[in-house]
Every structure is written in C-alpha cells, then in structure tokens.
Amino acid sequence: MATTPTRTRPRTRPPAPVPRTPPAWAPVLGIAAGTVAVLLLLADRHGYDGDELYFIAAGRHLDWGYADQPPGVPLLALLADTLAPGSLRVLRLPAIVATGAGTILAALLARELGGDRRAQWLTAAAHALALGALGRLLSTAALDIPLWTLLTWLVVRWVRLRREGVTRDRLLLAAGAVVVVAMQIKFQIVVFCLALSVAALLCGPRGFLARPPLWAGAGLAALSVVPALVWQHRHGWPQLRMGEVIAAEVAQRDGQAVNLALMVLGLGPVLGMVLGLYGLWRLLMDREPAGFRFLAVAALLATGFVVLTGGRAYYIHGVFPVLWAAGAVGFQRRRAAREAAAGRRADWAVYPVIAASAVWPLLDLPLQPPESYIDKAPHRFDKRSEIGWPQLADQVGALYHRLPTGTRARVVLMSDDYWVASALAHFGPARGLPPVHSGSRGYWFFGAPPADRTVVLHVGHPDPALRAHFGVARQVATVDNGLGIATEYQGRPIYFLSRPKEPWTRIWPELQYLDPHRPRITAGHASYPHRPGAVVCPRRGASRATCSGCRASTTASR
Incomplete structure (x- = not known):
C-alpha cells in the first residue's frame, strides 16, 4: 500500500545578527560629561528650591510612605544633608549624575535600534538639550526619567536579541529590579509598565509577556511597594487624593490644551522636536528598524493616561529618549540613501539645528544672579523659588x-x-x-x-x-x-x-x-489667595479673574 509522504514544515531561522556599530563613547561621554559639569558649576548659584527643603524635612521624618511620594527622594535628601549639611552640590548630586547617565542610556538606545555613531551622539545631544536642565535640582522627575530610559533599553535589547535567536531573560529580571528602584521614587512607572504590556499584546512581541523572568521581576516590584501601600491604607490613601489635587492645579494654571502643548514642547525645540516626532512616526509605521511599533503605542498610551488624568506635563518625559533614538536612526537611513545617490557626504546641516536647540536649556538654567530679579515681575522660567x-x-x-x-x-x-x-x-x-x-x-x-x-x-x-x-x-x-x-x-x-x-x-x-x-470661603465665593487672579465660584464652578455670574473678583499675591 502506497503511503503519502509527510510534509515537514521548514524551520524558520532567526535573522542573522546585524553587525552593530560600537558605542560612540567619545562624543556621547563628552556630551554627558559636559552636561554634568554645567549642572555642578551652577548647583549653588542660588539657594534651595522649596521642594528640596521639603524633601529634607520629609527625610527627617523618614517613613515607608508620604502623602505625595514614595520614600526614595526623602531618603536621598536625608543622606546628603547628613553627610554634607548645607551643601547644595551634594544634595543635587544624585539628580546630576542621573541626568548624565540618562544621556548615555539614550545613546545606547539608538545603538540598539541600529544607530551609527552619529545617531548615537545626536540622541545624546537631544537628551542633554531637552532634559539636562531638569537635573539641576533634586527632584523625583530628575531620577524617574533615567529609570524609564533604563527600563526601555533593557526591553529593547531583549527584543532585539530575541529576534536574532538569543534569549537573554536576565535582562527582563533586571527590568524588574529597575522597576523596584523606580517605585521608590515615583509610582508613575506602573503606568509605563502597563502601557508596554498592552502595546506588546496589541502589536507584539507577545512572547515577551510569557517569559517567567518578566513575571518574577514584576512580583519583586509588587513586593517592594507593599510597605508604601500599607502606609497609604493606614492614612486614607492620600496619594490618590493628591492626584485629584494635581489635576485641579493643572486645569487651573494651564488647562488641558496648554498642558498637552507643554508635553510636546518637552521634546525640546528644533532637534528634539524633529527627532521625537519623526521617531514616533517611524515606529508607528514600523519602518526600519522594524518590529518596535509597540514602543510608539506604549508612548501614546502613557501620554493619553496622563492627559486624561490631568497629570503634569513632565510625567511623560521618560518616553522621549526612545523616540529621539528612533528619529536619529531614521535620519541615518535617509542620509545613507541620499549620500549613496549623490555620491558625497552631507554632515554639516545638523550643526545649525543643534546651535538653535541650545537656546532651550538656557531658559531653565540659573544663569542670572538673584539681583537680576529686583523690581521685575515673575515669569514661568525664573528661579524665585530658590x-x-x-x-x-x-x-x-x-x-x-x-x-x-x-x-x-x-x-x-x-x-x-x-x-x-x-x-x-x-x-x-x-x-x-x-x-x-x-x-x-x-x-x-x-x-x-x-x-x-x-x-x-x-x-x-x-x-x-x-x-x-x-x-x-x-x-x-x-x-x-x-x-x-x-x-x-x-x-x-x-x-x-x-x-x-x-x-x-x-x-x-x-x-x-x-x-x-x-479655597477660602468669603461672602459665598471661594478664592485662592495664593494664585494670581484666581476665583472659583461655588455656584458656577468657574476659575477666572472675574466670575461673570456673580461679579466676584479677587486680587492675589501669587
């Protein structure tokens, strides 16, 4: 009796590893070191920021949790003020070092996406110009953003190696450790983790979510936050109420439209904006490097959550480095095609763009002495809080x-x-x-x-x-x-x-x-005495200098 031969499906081999450009250590470290040097030089130009003083006070009352943050930054403030009392440089050193490290990690992200030396240092430059000034003060954001970048790098590296036939699950375990640390700084890292998970389910790689080390890291992160959650429960969940307070502050100060515009402006003018938006588009279109669409979807999901909940604009800054990296790699591909067609190199065009972008951090650095504020009206970028x-x-x-x-x-x-x-x-x-x-x-x-x-x-x-x-x-x-x-x-x-x-x-x-x-209730109207021209009418819910319904007005000192 004749037998039908069994057809065997050919095994799909992983793509051959693509040779990667070595890290561009010289320019990238130069950019990071320059950023750190500037921040250290200007660290004691003014005085303490109000939030820094609060971190020190919170550190003096060290606990597992606080009404407005986890215990990580108060602990760092306590250590700094104990080791070097009154030293602004020591107090701000963790934020400064984290900013420099974030610059390097951003460049390494570009390398994971296939970036050459130029793409790497362009990504580092975009990071330094857009986020460098944020590291001049000890703050939760200055430490949180580099941790988002490190988490992104670990995930991207795992995905890239997996596609080349190498499964390196210890990267996922390390990602869990990063989340453990980040959860002691700000809880917003949870939003990014959920966004990455949903994006992976929608776009792939779905196998990423089935790896046991990933869930082991997630379990470790969950255990690490139990003391803070117990503190929140015992004190009536003030962190949740703080979310409502922040949403009200954002709505009153800027409004949702302006807050969304500030999120986009956070990419940085010119260089950062171009790289970030172009990188988002390339990732969404799944252009080369292919297979990383989930990063763009995760960035959009995290941004949407912050917008809908009324969070501050800088809450999403942690998604920017991978967008800059993707944009830099995209321009690398365009440049290579153009040079191949023209038969010559075109390197000069980026330098005027970088020079124009350098204006942005100058607005947020304490370059002027305190005396320059005498008899001048306050504005968004001044440093009177110090x-x-x-x-x-x-x-x-x-x-x-x-x-x-x-x-x-x-x-x-x-x-x-x-x-x-x-x-x-x-x-x-x-x-x-x-x-x-x-x-x-x-x-x-x-x-x-x-x-x-x-x-x-x-x-x-x-x-x-x-x-x-x-x-x-x-x-x-x-x-x-x-x-x-x-x-x-x-x-x-x-x-x-x-x-x-x-x-x-x-x-x-x-x-x-x-x-x-x-609000302080006076004659039936609730006014905010520390906000300039702010009135909230309890009958109309308006927040304006003059309530058209009741003709109430107020003046304020802040």
Whole structure:
C-alpha cells in the first residue's frame, strides 16, 4: 500500500545578527560629561528650591510612605544633608549624575535600534538639550526619567536579541529590579509598565509577556511597594487624593490644551522636536528598524493616561529618549540613501539645528544672579523659588526672640504652606527657633505640635479652622526678604495666635489639606489667595479673574 509522504514544515531561522556599530563613547561621554559639569558649576548659584527643603524635612521624618511620594527622594535628601549639611552640590548630586547617565542610556538606545555613531551622539545631544536642565535640582522627575530610559533599553535589547535567536531573560529580571528602584521614587512607572504590556499584546512581541523572568521581576516590584501601600491604607490613601489635587492645579494654571502643548514642547525645540516626532512616526509605521511599533503605542498610551488624568506635563518625559533614538536612526537611513545617490557626504546641516536647540536649556538654567530679579515681575522660567528662605527664617527668628522668655517656651511655628514650613525647619535650628508644624500637604502627617506649645507664630494666612480655636489672633508682621525681589511669599502676613480653646489633639485633625491653594470661603465665593487672579465660584464652578455670574473678583499675591 502506497503511503503519502509527510510534509515537514521548514524551520524558520532567526535573522542573522546585524553587525552593530560600537558605542560612540567619545562624543556621547563628552556630551554627558559636559552636561554634568554645567549642572555642578551652577548647583549653588542660588539657594534651595522649596521642594528640596521639603524633601529634607520629609527625610527627617523618614517613613515607608508620604502623602505625595514614595520614600526614595526623602531618603536621598536625608543622606546628603547628613553627610554634607548645607551643601547644595551634594544634595543635587544624585539628580546630576542621573541626568548624565540618562544621556548615555539614550545613546545606547539608538545603538540598539541600529544607530551609527552619529545617531548615537545626536540622541545624546537631544537628551542633554531637552532634559539636562531638569537635573539641576533634586527632584523625583530628575531620577524617574533615567529609570524609564533604563527600563526601555533593557526591553529593547531583549527584543532585539530575541529576534536574532538569543534569549537573554536576565535582562527582563533586571527590568524588574529597575522597576523596584523606580517605585521608590515615583509610582508613575506602573503606568509605563502597563502601557508596554498592552502595546506588546496589541502589536507584539507577545512572547515577551510569557517569559517567567518578566513575571518574577514584576512580583519583586509588587513586593517592594507593599510597605508604601500599607502606609497609604493606614492614612486614607492620600496619594490618590493628591492626584485629584494635581489635576485641579493643572486645569487651573494651564488647562488641558496648554498642558498637552507643554508635553510636546518637552521634546525640546528644533532637534528634539524633529527627532521625537519623526521617531514616533517611524515606529508607528514600523519602518526600519522594524518590529518596535509597540514602543510608539506604549508612548501614546502613557501620554493619553496622563492627559486624561490631568497629570503634569513632565510625567511623560521618560518616553522621549526612545523616540529621539528612533528619529536619529531614521535620519541615518535617509542620509545613507541620499549620500549613496549623490555620491558625497552631507554632515554639516545638523550643526545649525543643534546651535538653535541650545537656546532651550538656557531658559531653565540659573544663569542670572538673584539681583537680576529686583523690581521685575515673575515669569514661568525664573528661579524665585530658590531665593529668600534664609531671610524668611531671619525675620521669623527676630519676631520669636522679641517675645518674653516665658512665652517663647510655649511657641510653635506654623505655616499654611509646606515650602515655608520646610524652610523654617531647615534654617530654624541655627537661629534658635522652636519646632515647625503645618497642615499643608504631606507636612500634616509629620504630626501635631506638643501639648505644651500653646502659642503660634504663623507665616501666611491662618486656616479659619485654626483661628477659630484660638482666643487671640493678630497680625504682627509681613514677610519681607529685604532683597527687593517679589517672591511668591513676599508680603504674606505673619500672625500671633494664643489662648487656645482646645488641645492640639482636637485641633489637628481639622487642619489637614493637600491643596496649598485650597479655597477660602468669603461672602459665598471661594478664592485662592495664593494664585494670581484666581476665583472659583461655588455656584458656577468657574476659575477666572472675574466670575461673570456673580461679579466676584479677587486680587492675589501669587
């Protein structure tokens, strides 16, 4: 009996490895080192930023979680201020080093996508010009963005090797370790991980999601965040409420359209914008290098989430490096085709573009001395948040030391703003000032004043709930930094409160507020006294300088 021969399906061989250009260490390291050098040089030009002072204060109250962030940055701030008290360079060193590392990682991303030396250093230049200035302050964003870049590089490298027939799953385990670290800085890395997973399901590589080391890394990341989640649960999930507060701030300050425009502008002008948008298009169209469409989809998903939830524009900056890398590789392909057709090289055109792009970071670097702000109106790019803190502590110290000795022993310092409270806590001990407390944002969770502290020196407008619990509340001074510089705290009142009607255990629960610009109710209208020209009418929900429905208006100092 004749038998039908069995047809065997030919085995699909992985594509042969494409020779990769060696890392362009000389230009890339030069760009990274230059960025780090500039940031170190300018690190102590002004003073502490308000958020940096808050990080130090949070570090002095170290915990598994906070109302507005995980414990990573407060821990770094505590270590820096303990090892080198008062040194801005040491405090900002982690952010500066992370920025330099991010520049190198961006270039390595370009190499993984097939970039030659030119594509690598162009990607590094785009990173340095667009995000370099962000590393001049210790902030969650300055550390979070390089971690997103490192995670992207690990995933891209795994995908590229897998397509060449090499399965290197330890890269996925390392990606989990990166997420562990990132979760101690900001929780937004979860959004990016989910976006990558959904994009891989939609576009491939789907096998990426079936690898056990990937889920082992995910489990490790989940375990690492358990202490912070327990803290959030015990304190009523303030981090979730902070999301609502930030969305309201973004809507009031800029609006969704402007915020979206700021996200795109974050790519950087000229070089970064061109590389980023072109890279996004090439990835979406699955142009060479093929097979990485999921990166563009993940970038769009993460951006969409931030837009819909009202997040700040810089929340998506971590997706930019891979877009720059893809754009640089795309222009490399175009240049190669053009040179092959013309028979000559065309290298000069990019240099004027880089020169024009260099204007962008100049706007966000503290190149001008503090004296340049005298008698000038504030603007978005100035650095007034780093000016006047020691002078504020001096003024409060002078008021405190003028009080009778018996009264001083019962004084506690308070403020309606966590930046002010953090500044007084930092500069106060050297001036002999008492403990500092505040109901503002995360500072409320640091605890109530001691029971025997029954006299309050309060910087800023006391909360109505606070004033109601004291028999005496009078303004004794007005904040004046003596520099002639209109900071956002210049002109705020300083109050003296005494004769409490209730103990702090009864008063403190009423003083918690996550929004430092919370509305104060006056004659049926809710106004934000620290925002310029902001009125929120409770009947119409408007946020404007003048409510057309009730003819209410307000003036503000901030």
